[in-house]
Amino acid sequence: MTTIDLRRLRLRPGEVRQEALDVELEPFHLGGQRYEASPATIPVELEISQASGATVFDLRFHARVAGPCMRCLGFADAELDIAARELHDPAAPPADELRSDYVVDDRLDVGTWARDAIALGLPEQILCRPDCAGLCPTCGKDLNVEPHEHAERELDPRWAVLDELRDRL
Ligand SMILES: [Zn+2]
Numbered sequence: 001m002t003t004i005d006l007r008r009l010r011l012r013p014g015e016v017r018q019e020a021l022d023v024e025l026e027p028f029h030l031g032g033q034r035y036e037a038s039p040a041t042i043p044v045e046l047e048i049s050q051a052s053g054a055t056v057f058d059l060r061f062h063a064r065v066a067g068p069c070m071r072c073l074g075f076a077d078a079e080l081d082i083a084a085r086e087l088h089d090p091a092a093p094p095a096d097e098l099r100s101d102y103v104v105d106d107r108l109d110v111g112t113w114a115r116d117a118i119a120l121g122l123p124e125q126i127l128c129r130p131d132c133a134g135l136c137p138t139c140g141k142d143l144n145v146e147p148h149e150h151a152e153r154e155l156d157p158r159w160a161v162l163d164e165l166r167d168r169l
């Protein structure tokens, strides 16, 4: 867990501080598959600015997440450039928008924030390539390697009965 102790910063209004941290990312689980950040530990840049009312946190980093293609199960990855902002005023009431969910007991939880930012930034489908043809729903073969179609009748058991009748005639 990567956190920053906000009391240690002692920023005055108008002051800006840059912090460079390393965040370790646990694997993500999406649609029953496992996606890993590679590398699992990534450098992040945090800029902390003290405004008169609240502290402004700007988080920036680059991440790459890799795992099975959601269509063909081949290798796929997604690259993300994250820029996220949080505001925090310790005097604001709980659940107020000026109170960051990532600040607990005067510590900013950079690790959880970075992880959530990636989860939000990931594409809906992680694919080996944008036009991946996927696996054949009938026979399970990779349609990228072996493009094919099955005739409609193979899917319908009534045709099998007719075929059998015809064979007997
Ligand atoms: Zn694919």
Ligand SMILES: [Zn+2]
Binding pocket: 136, 137, 138, 139, 140, 141, 148, 149, 150
């Ligand atoms: Zn097939």
